Amino acid sequence: SQTIHQWPATLVQPVGSPLSLECTVEGTSNPNLYWYRQAAGRGLQLLFYSVGIGQISSEVPQNLSASRPQDRQFILSSKKLLLSDSGFYLCASHSDSGLGKLFFGSGTQLSVL
Amino acid sequence: QKEVEQDPGPLSVPEGAIVSLNCTYSNSAFQYFMWYRQYSRKGPELLMYTYSSGNKEDGRFTAQVDKSSKYISLFIRDSQPSDSATYLCAMSDGGFQKLVFGTGTRLLVSP
Numbered sequence: 001s002q003t004i005h006q007w008p009a010t011l012v013q014p015v016g017s018p019l020s021l022e023c024t025v026e027g028t029s030n031p032n033l034y035w036y037r038q039a040a041g042r043g044l045q046l047l048f049y050s051v052g053i054g055q056i057s058s059e060v061p062q063n064l065s066a067s068r069p070q071d072r073q074f075i076l077s078s079k080k081l082l083l084s085d086s087g088f089y090l091c092a093s094h095s096d097s098g099l100g101k102l103f104f105g106s107g108t109q110l111s112v113l
Numbered sequence: 114q115k116e117v118e119q120d121p122g123p124l125s126v127p128e129g130a131i132v133s134l135n136c137t138y139s140n141s142a143f144q145y146f147m148w149y150r151q152y153s154r155k156g157p158e159l160l161m162y163t164y165s166s167g168n169k170e171d172g173r174f175t176a177q178v179d180k181s182s183k184y185i186s187l188f189i190r191d192s193q194p195s196d197s198a199t200y201l202c203a204m205s206d207g208g209f210q211k212l213v214f215g216t217g218t219r220l221l222v223s224p
Contacts, residue, residue, distance in 0.1 A: 006156075043216035044157075044201070059211075090156050101147070102203070102212055104156035 002027035006091045006105030013112055019064075019078040021108050023091030026072070033074040034092040034102070035066055044090070050074060086112045116140055119202055119215030128224050132189040136202035136215045139183065143204040143213075146178050148187045151199045151217065160200075161187060192222045 003026045013019060025031055035047040046059045048066035056066050063082050067075045074091055091105040119136045126132055134148075144165055149157035161176040163169045163185075169176045175188040185204075189196055199217040 004156075044214040046211060049211070088154070092156075101159055101162055103159065104149075107154065107156045109154060 002031070002093060002103055004091055004093055004103060004105035006108060008108060009106065010109045011111070013081050013110065015083055015112055016080045019076070019081050019085070019110070021076040021089055021091075021110075023074045023076075023105055024072055025074075025093045028072070028093065030071060032094040033068065035074065035076050036090040036092060036104075038088040038090060038107075040087075048076070081112045083112050086110055114139055116213050117202065117204065117215045120218055121216055123219040123221050125221045125223065126192055128192060128194060128222055130192050130222070132187075132192050132196070132220060132222075134187040134189075134200050134202075134218050134220070136185050136204075137183055138185075138204060138213075140204075140206065140213075141180075141183065142206035143180075144207055145205045146176070146185050147203040147212070148174075148176055149201040149203060149214075151201060153198075157201055189220075192220075194222050194224050196220060197222045 005024045032051050034049045036044045037047055038044050048056055048058055050056050050068045053068055053071055064078050089108045089110055092102050117136055117138045146163045148161040150160045151157040161174055163176050163178050166178045166180045173190045177186040199219045201217040202215040203212045205212050
């Protein structure tokens with residue numbers, strides 16, 4: 001089974017500062033990778049997904065960007081954080097079987113102050 | 114209308130009760146249905162996975178899909194305080210780039 005490593009667990013950043021969240025996946029190859037954001041009391045919002053190295057699809061136009069420099073590495077970035085970027089960020093990956101089973105990392109709680 | 118509707122709760126039950134969690138959806142193309150459990154400040158954990166209509170049982174958990182009514186359920190028997198979490202339903206038409214999630218139902222099981 002696959003393991004998703006996501007860090008840091010908690011992050012407090014001032015408005016206007018840059019952001020870099022990293023996610024790495026073990027136990028699978030060529031996975032589909034995803035970044036979700038979960039706001040308090042709201043559902044999971046898909047931000048980006050990637051089907052391969054260098055291939056990024058954006059679901060929501062915003063202050064964030066994503067990159068996939070390696071097969072099992074997915075990075076979420078921002079040049080200047082906004083207050084509205086606060087939330088719980090989750091990296092996810094598809095299972096090898098590709099039958100829609102999505103596995104999640106442990107998440108990063110981002111607070112922008 | 115949202116594609117997937119889920120009551121946010123909270124749903125409070127005593128230990129040992131049978132819990133019923135539900136989602137309704139509008140897209141008849143959905144074929145794959147999942148339930149995730151999410152503890153506070155943790156990533157969602159895949160709990161149940163079903164394809165098309167029918168029931169699937171795993172220990173104390175039963176997932177039920179009624180495609181004709183566009184309605185899915187998760188039953189938890191003999192609920193335990195450790196079951197206290199938010200339960201998210203998710204579904205897909207097979208285009209696995211995008212799962213559609215419900216907003217989650219918060220369950221509280223009291224000892």
